[in-house]
Amino acid sequence: MKTSLKLSLMAAVLAAGGCATLSPEAERQLEEARASYRFVSEDPRVQRYAAVELASASTALREAERLAAEGGSPELVEHNAYLAERRSRTALGTAQIRQVEADIAVAREDRRRTQLEAREREAAAARARAEQAEAARREAEQRAQLLARERVEKEKVSVAATELAAEVKRLETELADVRAKQTDRGWILTLKNELLFDSGGATLKSGAQRALDNLAQFLRKHPERDLAIEGFTDSIGSPDSNQRLSERRAHAVKDALTGRGIESWRIHARGYGPSFPVASNATETGRQLNRRVEIVINPS
Amino acid sequence: MKRLALFFLPLAACAMTEPPVSEMAAAREMVAQARAIAAQDAPQDLATAQSKLAHAEAAMQREHYEHARLLAQQAEADAKLAWTNAEKLQAQRALREERSGR
Structure with missing residues (x-):
């Protein structure tokens, strides 16, 4: 159940x-x-x-x-x-x-x-x-090139200066009564008037011809240079006539050089009369030094 | 062990008459895929899937088709989870390697 x-x-x-x-x-x-x-x-x-x-x-x-x-x-x-x-x-x-x-x-x-x-x-x-x-x-290369160029330039300048000095010295020895000195303006050749001119005149003496030949030859060899031709007198006489005389003499030298084939534009002729004496005008020796033509060979 | 509970269930009263051919095929395929990558990274889920598949095969032999169908479906779900978790761990390792610059 x-x-x-x-x-x-x-x-x-x-x-x-x-x-x-x-x-x-x-x-x-x-x-x-x-x-x-x-x-x-x-x-x-x-x-x-x-x-x-x-x-x-x-x-x-x-x-x-x-x-x-x-x-x-x-x-x-x-x-x-x-x-x-x-x-x-x-x-x-x-x-x-x-x-x-x-x-x-x-x-x-x-x-x-x-x-x-x-x-x-x-x-x-x-x-x-x-x-x-x-x-x-590149910079180093440029610097090297620049230095090389500068060196070459310097050498050229120094060679040229040496050559010029030698030739000027030779001029000095070849020309009687020429004094050469190096100044800031360049070489200055000082020629006594007695060598170049008769007293009071501006006609070059025949004895000056050889000196001018040498100078012209020198200028032909250095076409890069030009000249200043400066005439001076002593203080005897009137300043005006001395001024004119110094100018005529400077120009006579210039004409002689252009007659020898030097370009007229390379030569600057000036007269200064009795200015810029290099010695005392009180003595004959001094006056003789003051009567002069200076040929300045300008730096190129 | 609860996952194995089904093994001991009595056969359902209303048993299937048709053999679960497609469920068995899907389970076999998924278990094979999982076995290829999950042995190290998801061993427990893989072991469960393999065990259920083996029991499903046995149920098929005995013609207990309803039981075989359920086991095959679970084996497939377990294998897919094993495969997914293994794949995830491997992807996470790849990410760590990528970030550490290899």
Whole structure:
């Protein structure tokens, strides 16, 4: 009797619940699946990157809910809850993979850019170094060329000056009563009037011809130089006549040189009368020194 | 061990008559994929999937098709989770390497 009652009770329960009522284990698994799905589906990365996986989790969860509501078999509720929980976690994992892959792409791009920038910086530095070296080399070359040119110029000048001095000295020795001295204005040859002119006159004596030949020859050898011919007198007589006499004598010397083929424009003849005495006019010796023609060989 | 609970469930009263061919194929394929990359990075989920697949195969032999279907579906879900977690760990390692400049 007791046994048959039990059996009939069981039969009633089975008939009412279809297969069975929801077991605590099925209830627990269903709750776990709901929580897992809720957590995962709220993640925007999952919505964006794992929509397919999320949808399949949703399908399983809805199936589990439907079975639970309709009193389906606990094992099928558990089964679908289990699938929903696994698929939810798979959806989350898929989204995380996409996230990490995106991060890798960014990191790779960063590294590539960093390397590129480093290479570009290195190349720019190398270029700058090369340009600097090239500029330094050019500057050194220019300086060397300049120094070489200056040296050559200096040598030329010094050779020319030496040659000129030698020739002037030769002129001095060849011409009696000619004194040569080097000044700021150049070489000055001083010729006494007695050598060149008769007293009071401006006609060159025949004895002066050789001296003028030598001077003309010298000027022909140095076409780069020009001359100032300056006549002076002593202080005896009127200043005006002395002035005119000194001018006529300077011009006579100039004419003699142009007559020997020297270009007129290279020679500037002037008279200074008794100005600029080189000695005292109080003695005959002094006056003799003051009566003179100075030929200034201007520096080139 | 709760995942193995299903193994000991009695067969459902309303058993399927048709063998779950596509579920079995999907489970086999997913388990094979997971086995290729998850042995180190997701060994537990992989072992669960492999075990469930083996039991599903056995259920197929016994022609317990409803049981085989559920086991195959779970094996596939487990294998997919194992594959996903392994893939995630490997991607995270790749990211760390990338950031440390290799």
